[in-house]
Amino acid sequence: MPECLFCKIISGDIPAKKAYDDDQILAFHDINPQAPVHILIIPKKHIPTVGNLEDPDYVVVGKMIKVAKTLAAENNITASGFRLVFNNNKDAGQVVFHLHLHLLGGRKFTWPPG
Ligand code: AMP
Ligand code: ZN
Numbered sequence: 764m765p766e767c768l769f770c771k772i773i774s775g776d777i778p779a780k781k782a783y784d785d786d787q788i789l790a791f792h793d794i795n796p797q798a799p800v801h802i803l804i805i806p807k808k809h810i811p812t813v814g815n816l817e818d819p820d821y822v823v824v825g826k827m828i829k830v831a832k833t834l835a836a837e838n839n840i841t842a843s844g845f846r847l848v849f850n851n852n853k854d855a856g857q858v859v860f861h862l863h864l865h866l867l868g869g870r871k872f873t874w875p876p877g
Contacts, residue, residue, distance in 0.1 A: 767809055767859075767860070767861050768859050768861070769803075769805050769809075769859055769861035769863065770809055770861060772789070772791060772805075773789055773805070773807050779791035779792070779794075780792040782802050782834055782837075783804070783830050783833070783834060786807070787806060787807055787808075787823050787826060788804065788805070788806060788807065788823065788826055788827060788830055789804075789805055789807060790802050790803065790804040790805070790830055790834060790866075791803055793865070797867060798867040798868060798869050798870050798872075799868070799869025799870055800835075800838045800840055800845070800866065800867065800868040800869040801865065801866070801867050802834055802838075802865075802866040803863045803864070803865060803866075804827045804830050804831055804834070804863065804864040804866060805827075805861060805862060805863045805864075806820070806823045806824075806827065806862055808820070808823065809861055810861070810862040811860040811861065811862065812851045812852060812857065812860065812862065813849055813851050813862065814851060814852070815862075816862075827864050828847070828864070831845075831847055831864060831866045834866055835866060835868060838868065838869070840868030840869055843868065843869070844868065844871075844872075845866060845867060845868030846865070846866075846867045846868065846872055847864055847865065847866060847867075848864070848865040848867065849862070849863070849864055849865075850865070
């Protein structure tokens, strides 16, 4: 059984509220939402961080952004605004070392981020 939390969600060992699922990508609602819409979009391939991406992986990263666009539209946050975030390593506060794109929306965000 995989040790990675998000690999366990992919395998079904840990439940999640799914928002999108295909052969390469899974999206599910964050368990501790930081905004009215907070969805995590992950590749089914285990990749720890952006720093570990290799050339063939950029295809799936592009598809993750396409899924984010679709989910933003489905959640009616395209026009109001949304944020897409990859946290990478310690200074960014990454907790789960399986690449994930945060889709956040439904409220106003500040800049610079905390
Ligand atoms: P990060 O800080 O970018 O690594 O974010 C990890 C995110 O995963 C956090 O927003 C957590 O709330 C979220 N998370 C942790 N465990 C789960 C889970 N079992 N289901 C859904 N989201 C989770
Ligand atoms: Zn993983």
